[in-house]
Amino acid sequence: MVDWVRLELHVDTFDEATFEPYLHRAQESGITFTTMAELGDTPAHRRALYDLNRTCSADIPDRGEFYTYEEYVAQRIDVPAFTPEGVALALLDGTWIGMSATSLHPGKGHAFSEMTGVLAPHRGLGLSLALKLLAIRFVRSSGYERLTTVHHPRNASAIAMNHRLGFVPPPNDAAD
Numbered sequence: 001m002v003d004w005v006r007l008e009l010h011v012d013t014f015d016e017a018t019f020e021p022y023l024h025r026a027q028e029s030g031i032t033f034t035t036m037a038e039l040g041d042t043p044a045h046r047r048a049l050y051d052l053n054r055t056c057s058a059d060i061p062d063r064g065e066f067y068t069y070e071e072y073v074a075q076r077i078d079v080p081a082f083t084p085e086g087v088a089l090a091l092l093d094g095t096w097i098g099m100s101a102t103s104l105h106p107g108k109g110h111a112f113s114e115m116t117g118v119l120a121p122h123r124g125l126g127l128s129l130a131l132k133l134l135a136i137r138f139v140r141s142s143g144y145e146r147l148t149t150v151h152h153p154r155n156a157s158a159i160a161m162n163h164r165l166g167f168v169p170p171p172n173d174a175a176d
């Protein structure tokens with residue numbers, strides 16, 4: 001049985017100023033940031049999101065077989081919690097190189113960090129921190145106080161990334 005690592009961040013306590021330099025540094029190196037809403041929730045962009053998510057997910061321990069495109073759309077996009085404003089994207093020369101997708105759960109009173117991923121050649125440069133900064137701004141502007149996430153215990157880089165941002169285990173360590 002997998003002992004999933006659950007983490008959460010109270011966005012009001014998030015230290016935005018500490019992470020803004022990562023955003024600026026990436027922009028200075030030619031990376032642009034946008035959202036699926038700004039680009040348009042079109043079939044071509046859904047396919048690009050799928051491709052990026054699938055490529056990055058191949059590095060998640062024990063991830064197993066990824067969705068087919070049709071399954072991805074049905075289970076991850078055409079669902080009430082999905083919003084194109086919640087999909088932060090990093091582009092370099094027109095190529096989608098990073099994403100951080102956040103879903104909203106009004107019934108549960110929190111936002112959920114669905115997937116943050118950066119293509120391997122662009123890792124280790126602080127890009128995930130820049131993308132999560134944008135995700136956290138989105139959560140705050142949507143009126144939510146809590147951003148939650150869950151990781152495989154062997155996904156050391158993702159767990160470290162979230163610790164770095166201030167994520168901590170939930171008080172009762174129970175998912176909701």
Ligand SMILES: CC(C)(COP(=O)(O)OP(=O)(O)OC[C@H]1O[C@@H](n2cnc3c(N)ncnc32)[C@H](O)[C@@H]1OP(=O)(O)O)[C@@H](O)C(=O)NCCC(=O)NCCS
Nearest residue numbers: 059115116117118123124125126127128129157158160161
């Ligand atoms: C996890 C992932 C998104 C990190 O992206 P990244 O842009 O390379 O990460 P950053 O350069 O922004 O690093 C942010 C922090 O994460 C941690 N981190 C990143 N890579 C790490 C690694 N290989 N080992 C340990 N810690 C790591 C560090 O704490 C780092 O901050 P620091 O360098 O200031 O200490 C990337 O490795 C990835 O796409 N992995 C595959 C997909 C995945 O597992 N996603 C998470 C599940 S939703």
